[in-house]
Every structure is written in structure tokens, then in C-alpha cells.
Amino acid sequence: MDREDLIIGIDLGTTHSLVGVVDTGFPIVLADGRGARLLPSCVSWPLQGDPLVGEEAMRAGTLVPERTVASVKRFMGRAYTDLAPAEIEDTPYRLVAGDRGEVLVAIDEETRPAPEEISARILRRLRETAEFALEQPVRRAVVTVPAYFNHSQREATRKAAEMAGLAVERILNEPTAAALAYGLDRLDEAATVAVYDFGGGTFDLSVLQMREGFLEVVATAGDTRLGGDDIDLALARHLADELGLGALDAIEESTLRARAREAKEALSEAESHTVRLPFFRGGESHEFELTRDRLERIALPVVERTAPICRRAFAEAAAKGAGSIDRLILVGGSTRIPLVRAKLREWFGLEPDLSQHPDESVVLGAAIQAGLLCGRVRQILLVDVTPLSLGIETFGGLMNVIIPRNSTIPTKAGELFTNAVDGQRSMAIRVLQGERELAKDNWLLGEVVVPFAGGPKGSARVGVQFSINRDGLLEVLARDTATGEDHVLEIRDAAVDVDDEAVERMVGESVDFAFEDMNERVWTEARLKSEELLPAVDAALAAVGEKLSGDERADIEAAAARVSEALGDEAHDARALKAANAALDEATQTLAALLVEAAFDGAG
Amino acid sequence: MTDPFSTLGLPETLILEPGAVDAAWQKLAREEAGGEGANESVAAARNESRALLSDPVLRLERWLDLRDPTGGAGRAIDPALMDLFAKTGPVLAGTDALLARHGKASTALARALLAKEAVEAQLAVQALLQEIQALKSGFLDRYSEYETAGAAGDFSEARRALGQLKFLRRWEEQCRARLLALLET
Numbered sequence: 001m002d003r004e005d006l007i008i009g010i011d012l013g014t015t016h017s018l019v020g021v022v023d024t025g026f027p028i029v030l031a032d033g034r035g036a037r038l039l040p041s042c043v044s045w046p047l048q049g050d051p052l053v054g055e056e057a058m059r060a061g062t063l064v065p066e067r068t069v070a071s072v073k074r075f076m077g078r079a080y081t082d083l084a085p086a087e088i089e090d091t092p093y094r095l096v097a098g099d100r101g102e103v104l105v106a107i108d109e110e111t112r113p114a115p116e117e118i119s120a121r122i123l124r125r126l127r128e129t130a131e132f133a134l135e136q137p138v139r140r141a142v143v144t145v146p147a148y149f150n151h152s153q154r155e156a157t158r159k160a161a162e163m164a165g166l167a168v169e170r171i172l173n174e175p176t177a178a179a180l181a182y183g184l185d186r187l188d189e190a191a192t193v194a195v196y197d198f199g200g201g202t203f204d205l206s207v208l209q210m211r212e213g214f215l216e217v218v219a220t221a222g223d224t225r226l227g228g229d230d231i232d233l234a235l236a237r238h239l240a241d242e243l244g245l246g247a248l249d250a251i252e253e254s255t256l257r258a259r260a261r262e263a264k265e266a267l268s269e270a271e272s273h274t275v276r277l278p279f280f281r282g283g284e285s286h287e288f289e290l291t292r293d294r295l296e297r298i299a300l301p302v303v304e305r306t307a308p309i310c311r312r313a314f315a316e317a318a319a320k321g322a323g324s325i326d327r328l329i330l331v332g333g334s335t336r337i338p339l340v341r342a343k344l345r346e347w348f349g350l351e352p353d354l355s356q357h358p359d360e361s362v363v364l365g366a367a368i369q370a371g372l373l374c375g376r377v378r379q380i381l382l383v384d385v386t387p388l389s390l391g392i393e394t395f396g397g398l399m400n401v402i403i404p405r406n407s408t409i410p411t412k413a414g415e416l417f418t419n420a421v422d423g424q425r426s427m428a429i430r431v432l433q434g435e436r437e438l439a440k441d442n443w444l445l446g447e448v449v450v451p452f453a454g455g456p457k458g459s460a461r462v463g464v465q466f467s468i469n470r471d472g473l474l475e476v477l478a479r480d481t482a483t484g485e486d487h488v489l490e491i492r493d494a495a496v497d498v499d500d501e502a503v504e505r506m507v508g509e510s511v512d513f514a515f516e517d518m519n520e521r522v523w524t525e526a527r528l529k530s531e532e533l534l535p536a537v538d539a540a541l542a543a544v545g546e547k548l549s550g551d552e553r554a555d556i557e558a559a560a561a562r563v564s565e566a567l568g569d570e571a572h573d574a575r576a577l578k579a580a581n582a583a584l585d586e587a588t589q590t591l592a593a594l595l596v597e598a599a600f601d602g603a604g
Numbered sequence: 605m606t607d608p609f610s611t612l613g614l615p616e617t618l619i620l621e622p623g624a625v626d627a628a629w630q631k632l633a634r635e636e637a638g639g640e641g642a643n644e645s646v647a648a649a650r651n652e653s654r655a656l657l658s659d660p661v662l663r664l665e666r667w668l669d670l671r672d673p674t675g676g677a678g679r680a681i682d683p684a685l686m687d688l689f690a691k692t693g694p695v696l697a698g699t700d701a702l703l704a705r706h707g708k709a710s711t712a713l714a715r716a717l718l719a720k721e722a723v724e725a726q727l728a729v730q731a732l733l734q735e736i737q738a739l740k741s742g743f744l745d746r747y748s749e750y751e752t753a754g755a756a757g758d759f760s761e762a763r764r765a766l767g768q769l770k771f772l773r774r775w776e777e778q779c780r781a782r783l784l785a786l787l788e789t
Contacts, residue, residue: 214630301712313785381633383709407655410648435781469644512748529710536714543717585711599719 007140007169007374008130011177012119012157014201015225015333018363019126021134022371027181027364030133035296035441038359039129043121044068045107048406053125065254067107071229074201075103075115077149077156085521087225090233092254096490097541115154120163121393127164133137140168142370144362146202147173148222148387150433151445151474151491158471171374174199175206175218176384177365178331182356183215184368186435187379191326191492194314196352197362198306198340199332201227203311207317207325214385219316219406221309228264231299234582235260237596238298239275241579243286252281264299267292268336272393296339303340307347314348316406327353331361384409386468391438393430402466405435412467415483419452419460426471431474431491448476466490523574529581530567534560538586544594554592559587607652609667618747619669620657629654646732661769668766670758685768688735691745695732698724699782706789715789722789729786733779740772 009020009027016038020029029037036055044057045067052060061068063365075083075448081099082516088095088352094106104112107275123143130138143166145157158168175195184194190211198202204222207213236256240248259275266273267290277286314325314539328350334340341352369379390403391417402413434442452460468474476489537560545553557578566573607614612628616617632650656662668675681689702725709715743765750762 214634215740305638311787312784319780368692377693383633408651410644411651411655412648430754463702467644468645532709532714533711536711539715539717581711585713588711588713592712595713596719599723602720602723 003349005140005374006134006136006138007142008127009030009363009368009370010126010141010143010161010166011174011363011366012069012073012123012143012145012160013041014229015041015361016200016359017122017126018360019130020360020363020367021130022037022367022376025376027184027367027371029360029363030130032129033132038124039122040070041073041122042068042070043072043118045111053121062254064256067297068096068254069093069105069107069113069118071201072105072115072118075105075118076160076224077115078103079154082476085525090521092250092257095558116160117163119160122186123161123164123166124551127166132464139167140166140169140275140370142170142172142366143168144172144174144177145472146199146224147175147197147204147206147220149472150203150388150443151472153224154472155279158473162570163281168471168549169474171221172366172368173204173217173384173387173472174202174219174362175331176208176215176382177363177369178209178329178356178361179206179210179215179217180365180368180380180382181260181361183210184377184380186198186210187213191580192317192323193327193329193353194310194325194350195290195305195329195331196310196330196335196344198330198334199227200334201225201229203227203306203309203332205306205313207313207322209322213379213381214381216408217385218320218322219313220353220385220387221313221316222387223305223309226302227332228337230302231264231334232257232261232338233297234302234572235264235295237579237582239288239290239581243288244279245281245286247575255280263290264295264337266340266415267295280569292338297589299337299339303337303343306340307343308512310348310493316518319425320406325350329353329360331356333358339562384470384472386411386434386472388443389435390468390474391432391442393432397439399432399434399437399439399442403468407468409472410467410469412465416466417460417462417464418458419455420457422457423454424452424460431466431476433603436514440583445474448478448480450489451480453480453482454577460585466574478562499568507533519574520572523572523577526574526577527567528580530563530577533584533588535579537584537591540591540595544598545593547594548591556584556587559584606649606652606656607661607670608627608656611649611653612657613746615658616667616670618664618751619630620663623659625654646728659773660747661766661773664747664761664762664766665770666756668710668762670694671754675759675763680764680767681771684739684769685771688732688739688775689771691735692732693726696782699729699786703782703785703789718789722786724782726786729779729782733776733783735774736772736779740769740776743769745771 011018013322018029018037020027031037039054040058042054042057042061044052044064046052046060052197057068079101080103081101096104096106098104102114104114105118127138128402141163143157145154154171158171161168175197178195179193193208193210202224203226204220206217206220208217227568239256239260259277262277263273272289272291275288275290280286307366326343330352344350344352363411368377386403386404386409387405387407389401391399391401394400402415403411428447428449430447431440431441431445435447436442450464452462463479463481464478466474477486477490478489482587513530537556563580563584566577615630629650656666702721706715730764750765753761
């Protein structure tokens with residue numbers, strides 16, 4: 001093969017990234033000069049010298065957490081206004097708005113990289129790993145993204161790769177990649193498979209049909225803000241409460257999260273684990289014995305968020321004629337958690353298929369797709385879908401779906417537009433992605449301006465064709481039906497589609513975010529939650545309280561009393577109120593389960 | 605406008621064997637080189653055609669567009685559909701109100717308090733969906749009659765059926781969307 005033709009496969013993960021290639025017909029994962037295959041997706045800016053990437057950056061993270069960026073994938077392609085206050089608060093580094101309303105990471109006054117610039121550093125390191133292993137220059141790649149990434153997030157990923165000197169030959173959905181790795185060895189099988197992909201920061205569930213070398217995705221659903229990181233955070237908060245650590249500084253927070261992650265990983269194998277925090281605060285040292293049972297109670301709300309997503313994808317696959325699920329393939333580091341496997345058995349009655357390496361199957365699939373593109377693999381045919389409906393905003397602020405979700409890609413659909421008034425020369429269309437009926441509840445991808453030739457009202461006839469290509473990216477083409485002339489319409493970035501004053505205000509707010517302001521916002525959020533929770537506890541106790549044991553009821557009442565107490569605190573300690581809410585949430589888990597059971601019993 | 609029948613190499617008929625559309629689509633995809641398939645535009649037209657012909661209502665619409673391009677759409681609504689319409693509105697509105705309350709609930713307990721209503725709403729939507737599908741099947745079962753009449757140049761019944769089926773299809777989609785949303789509660 002010509003050296004220029006080589007294409008590598010890259011899994012750009014939230015917590016780890018990998019690179020692979022097809023070698024003599026088989027996909028392999030490439031290792032760096034030290035033999036490491038997993039590259040932590042982490043970049044750190046030391047106070048002096050060049051930025052560090054990977055393992056070195058992770059180590060620096062405990063010393064300079066505010067200058068160390070991990071899990072930046074969560075912010076790819078998103079506008080600052082799209083971030084929830086809790087997301088900003090829970091991120092150890094500082095996020096600010098750029099002058100177009102985009103998210104930037106504020107390392108210091110001068111250094112404010114965009115998420116794609118940070119990802120580009122990780123991708124450049126992977127490219128170097130490939131060049132080192134293959135002993136040749138590498139310029140082309142297949143890069144994976146969560147299936148549920150929208151157009152903007154995919155575009156940001158492509159831009160990051162370009163910054164790293166890589167031409168993106170295909171953007172591939174992560175669960176689809178994992179299915180490719182699974183399917184390559186099973187070309188003769190006919191089966192309906194579901195890929196449950198639960199990573200560090202994202203969750204996807206895809207249903208595929210395999211037959212005679214055909215691998216066709218029929219439905220996909222996901223959440224791009226749900227992953228193992230959420231469990232680490234919940235566990236770190238629990239440890240802080242149990243150890244009575246009070247308010248944490250950035251270094252303490254970072255250390256605690258690292259220990260929480262270690263504990264979570266250890267408890268996938270062991271039944272108990274000792275969390276050690278030596279010299280945590282000056283001379284203070286702490287130890288905490290954590291059991292798997294306790295971890296599972298903390299992780300349960302996060303794991304349970306994956307269930308409705310699975311049910312939705314299964315229902316949509318069934319509506320499209322897919323048979324019942326024959327195999328449930330697990331990929332992503334978070335599927336190592338025994339609770340995840342147990343819950344999948346409980347919810348769906350399916351024995352999880354563990355044949356795939358949780359960390360490596362996505363990159364192996366990316367390598368296979370790269371092999372398909374450059375002719376190194378031939379025996380498999382892949383067909384994917386678009387995860388989100390594409391539409392335009394219509395009169396009254398409604399979303400008019402043009403391309404429904406789960407349409408096979410590439411796909412196209414058209415609409416005809418005309419001038420509403422005499423002499424109108426153009427019309428702006430707001431392009432949306434999502435499943436909600438109101439336009440404002442969906443992602444705004446941007447605007448396209450449809451040009452008219454002028455003339456009396458209703459005389460113009462411009463056909464606009466929306467296409468989604470194999471990368472899941474949108475292209476918009478306008479055709480003047482009078483002249484037959486086509487031209488590609490530029491999609492103006494959604495982040496730009498905010499008026500100047502709003503951007504200025506946003507930039508100002510994000511840069512000067514005073515602690516008090518942030519505390520007040522978090523307090524308000526927590527207060528609203530308490531005000532919902534306390535009457536809900538009363539109502540639930542009245543409905544099914546008699547089914548609780550005396551101890552369970554006492555725990556709930558004590559936790560509710562602590563919420564009331566924190567709510568009455570004049571100092572508005574947001575952290576204390578959040579912790580009290582979380583404790584009450586946890587204490588009422590059984591109560592919530594009893595209510596749901598009662599609802600189903602009543603229906604039966 | 606895409607002619608989905610010729611794009612997939614299928615006869616221009618309303619009555620297609622189950623699996624015929626998928627089989628034709630797969631055959632074309634397989635004939636292309638290297639697993640990568642045709643260029644974007646050809647592949648997009650092929651995928652669009654598959655989606656059109658797999659949906660019996662869209663298939664009827666496209667068949668009429670090709671066979672009877674000057675015919676107008678049937679707009680009259682049968683009394684049975686009017687009765688169904690009177691039931692559909694309240695069920696969907698009630699489900700939307702419940703989903704809105706569920707969306708605002710920020711705690712597991714508050715959401716659990718709505719579980720009973722969610723189960724009831726699910727049963728109501730499912731019952732409605734069954735009624736819609738029964739009416740829809742009534743029209744789909746007559747496709748061979750429309751085809752025969754069409755061969756003699758009479759498209760009036762097919763046009764009338766398309767008008768009713770478009771309503772039924774829309775309500776079916778709305779019910780399915782609510783059921784999916786309820787599954788997520």
C-alpha cells in the first residue's frame with residue numbers, strides 16, 4: 001500500500017484515547033514508546049514550559065488542578081449558554097465564554113484554549129504514537145464520536161483533528177465502531193445486537209442487525225452528559241461528607257476525585273476498599289472503608305439514568321421491524337461496574353456479552369472502518385443512522401421535522417420556500433436538531449439564508465435540500481427551480497447567533513463570576529430541589545409509608561429534618577443544602593421504588 | 605422528485621412482498637465496491653427511497669404522484685375518523701400535561717409520585733394506538749383494490765384513502781412519541 005493511503009482509527013474518549021490500524025487484515029491497538037496503549041485524555045499547562053499531555057498531565061493535575069483539563073470532550077461544540085450552572089461548578093478548571101459565545105477554558109489571563117484546541121493536543125499525541133509505531137507519516141484518520149453527538153459536536157471533533165494535522169476520512173459512532181469489532185469475527189451470524197456503550201462521560205445504546213456481512217444500525221439513543229465521571233463526582237461528595245471535610249480547595253477536590261475513581265475501579269473486583277488520604281490537609285490524614293454495597297447505592301441513580309434510554313432505543317428498533325435483542329454487548333470502562341451488569345440482567349432479562357474489551361473495541365472498530373476506506377478490509381458492509389431529528393423552526397416557534405431520527409445515512413430531504421412579500425431577496429431559516437416540539441427546546445445548529453431572485457410575493461421558488469452525510473454532518477443546498485442553479489448554503493454557527501450585547505454580557509459574567517454569585521445560583525437551584533422534595537416525602541410517606549421498616553422511616557425523617565434545617569440557614573450555605581438534598585434523595589430510594597411498584601401493581 | 609420504485613429497481617406497485625424493499629436496497633448496496641457504498645448522493649437517494657417505500661402511506665402517496673400526477677388530495681374525513689379525533693386530543697393533551705410535570709420534577713421521589721399517572725397514561729395511549737392501527741389496516745387491506753381501479757384510470761378511492769391515512773399516520777406518530785416519552789419517565 002502507498003504510504004500516503006494509510007488511514008488510522010482513533011477513539012477520542014472522555015477519559016482515555018487510543019489509536020489503531022488494520023495490519024495484515026487484523027485491527028490492532030498501537031502503543032506509544034513506553035508500551036502504553038491508553039492515553040489519558042488530559043492536558044495540563046505547567047506554570048513554566050510546554051503543555052503536558054496524557055499521563056504526565058494527569059500527574060500534574062493533582063498539583064495544578066485549575067491548569068489541568070480532563071474530560072474536555074463534554075464541552076466540545078457547545079455554547080457557553082448551554083451549560084448548566086452545576087456543570088460549571090462541578091468542573092475543576094474554569095470555563096468562560098469566548099467572544100462568539102463559545103466555551104473556552106481559562107487556564108490564565110493569556111491562555112484560553114477552546115475544547116477543540118485541547119482535543120487537538122491529544123489527537124496530535126496519538127498521531128505521533130501511530131507514526132512511531134508504524135514508522136511512517138500519518139495524515140488521515142477515522143475518528144469516533146458518541147452516537148448521540150449532534151452536528152456541532154461532530155464538527156468540533158473534525159476541527160480538532162484538522163488542527164492536529166489529520167484529515168478526517170470518516171466520523172464514526174462509537175457503539176457502531178464497537179459493533180464492527182464484534183461483527184468482523186461473526187460475518188455469518190444473523191442476529192439483532194444491542195451495544196451498551198457506557199464510557200467516562202457519555203452513554204449510547206445502539207441496536208444493530210447483522211446478517212450476511214451486513215451490519216445495519218436500526219436505532220440509537222444516548223446522553224452526551226452521562227458517564228463514569230458522574231459516579232466519581234457523587235462518590236467524592238459522599239466521601240467528603242462522611243469524613244466531614246467541609247469546603248474543599250481545588251487541590252483537595254482533585255485529590256478526592258482521583259481517590260474516588262480508584263475506589264470505584266477497585267470495587268469492580270473487590271468487595272471492599274480502603275480510601276486513603278494521607279496528609280490531606282496539612283497534617284490531617286483520613287481513611288475510609290468503602291464497601292461495594294455502599295458504592296452501588298451511590299452509583300445507582302447514575303446507572304438508572306441509562307434504563308429509559310435503552311427502553312427508547314429498543315422500542316424504536318422494534319417499531320422498525322427489528323427482532324428481539326439476541327446479544328447485549330457491553331463496551332466502555334463504566335460497564336466494568338458489576339452493578340451495571342446486574343441491572344441490565346434485571347431490567348431486560350439479557351445476559352451481557354462480555355466478549356469485547358471495554359476500552360479497546362471502539363478503537364478496533366475505528367481501525368476496521370479505516371481499513372474499509374483504504375481497502376485493507378472488504379468483507380463487511382456498514383450502514384448507520386442519524387441519532388437526532390433535523391428540522392427547521394416554523395411559525396409559532398415550533399419544530400418542523402425534515403429528517404426524522406434513526407434515518408439511514410446518508411440521507412436527504414427537501415422543502416420548497418417562496419417569498420412572503422414583494423421584492424423579498426432572502427429568507428433566514430433556523431436549523432434545529434432534537435426531538436422536542438418547541439424549537440427553543442432543541443439544539444440550534446445555526447441559520448441558513450435562502451436567496452430569492454426578487455419579484456412579486458409568492459413568485460420565488462427555491463428548493464432547499466437538507467442532507468446528512470455519512471459523518472452525520474449536515475449540508476444544505478439551495479436550488480432555484482426557475483434557473484436550476486444550485487449552491488451550497490453556509491450554516492452560520494449557532495454560537496454566533498446571539499446578539500452582540502448578549503455575548504458581551506455573557507463574556508463579562510463568565511469572566512468575573514464572583515464566588516458569591518455562583519454560590520447564590522447554586523443555592524437557588526438547591527432550594528428549589530428542597531422545596532420539591534420535602535412535600536414529596538410527606539406525600540410518599542402517606543401513600544406507601546406503612547411498607548417501610550421503622551428504621552427506614554426514621555432515616556428518611558431525620559434526612560428530611562436536615563434539609564429543613566439547611567433550608568432555614570440564613571447564611572445560604574449552598575453546599576450544605578445540596579449535601580442534605582443528596583442524603584434525602586438517597587434515603588428515599590426505597591420509598592421511590594415502592595411508589596413505582598405500587599403504580600405497576602395497580603395497573604395489573 | 606425521486607422515483608423510489610425505479611431507484612430500487614422495484615415494480616411500480618402498491619403491493620410489495622414483506623422484505624422486498626429491504627432486499628432490493630441490500631442488493632444495490634452490496635453491488636457497490638469495497639463496503640463503502642456509492643457516492644453520497646446516490647446512496648442518499650437510495651436510502652430515501654427505501655424509507656418511502658417501507659412506509660405504506662408514503663408508498664401510496666408516491667404511487668399516486670407517479671400514476672395520477674394531476675389528481676387533488678382527498679380532504680373529506682370519514683365519521684369514524686372524526687370519532688377517533690375527538691378521543692385523540694384529550695389523551696394527548698393529558699399525557700403532555702403529565703410529561704410537563706414530570707419534566708419539572710428534579711428528584712426521584714417527586715417523579716415516583718407521578719408513576720401511577722404515567723402507567724395510566726401509557727395504557728390510554730396504547731388503547732388509542734390500537735384503534736388507530738385497526739382503522740389504518742382497513743385501508744391497507746384494500747391496496748389491491750386501489751391498484752385494480754387505478755389500472756382502469758380510477759384513482760378516487762385511493763385518493764380518499766390517502767387523505768384518511770395521512771391523518772391516521774400523524775396520530776400514530778404522535779401516540780408513539782408520547783409512548784416513548786412515557787418510557788423515559
